[in-house]
Amino acid sequence: MDFAIILKIAAIGIVTAIASMLLKRAGKEEISTVVSVVGLAVALVMMLDVIVQLYDTLQSLFEL
Amino acid sequence: MDFYKIVLLALVSIVGIAVVRQLKPEFALPLTVGVAVALLLMICDSLYDAVYTFYDLSQRANINGDAVSCVIKVVGIGYLAEFSNNVCIDANCKSIGDKVLLASKVAILFCALPLVRKLFETIAGLL
Numbered sequence: 800m801d802f803a804i805i806l807k808i809a810a811i812g813i814v815t816a817i818a819s820m821l822l823k824r825a826g827k828e829e830i831s832t833v834v835s836v837v838g839l840a841v842a843l844v845m846m847l848d849v850i851v852q853l854y855d856t857l858q859s860l861f862e863l
Numbered sequence: 864m865d866f867y868k869i870v871l872l873a874l875v876s877i878v879g880i881a882v883v884r885q886l887k888p889e890f891a892l893p894l895t896v897g898v899a900v901a902l903l904l905m906i907c908d909s910l911y912d913a914v915y916t917f918y919d920l921s922q923r924a925n926i927n928g929d930a931v932s933c934v935i936k937v938v939g940i941g942y943l944a945e946f947s948n949n950v951c952i953d954a955n956c957k958s959i960g961d962k963v964l965l966a967s968k969v970a971i972l973f974c975a976l977p978l979v980r981k982l983f984e985t986i987a988g989l990l
Contacts, residue, residue: 860910
């Protein structure tokens, strides 16, 4: 389960990078920036989800 | 989770982070945090037994309960603060990491104050 999160974030990073490169080649500059911003937002939300999970385990482990 | 799997995952993900950093620099930070948390969750499984045996031994030696829970809470706060400080250093915002460390010191102090007060009361009682 833990590896899936890493692979998902890496996959999103690579997909958005390629998509924005392709869009830049096709001449649509503004859409490529929008795509990279959306990809970054999705990655950050997944990072938040992982951090919440970490905090729950630490809380139950150390009775914070 | 044995040790070798963790080392292997760390090395593989370092390579992955280097690749993603080339393609998209801003994706390196979420990936780093994801890898760090995944490694920590793997370590937490064996950490449960350590904390449980620590509690069990202290129960057997009938040490006062909230002293032990305060020690374990301090360890937890210390580790969480150190983890977020490292994430801040990774994102090269060292000043924010220092603020988090200061906050964790204050939290540890607040956790230890009741024990200190109880110590003073017992000493006053002895005199």
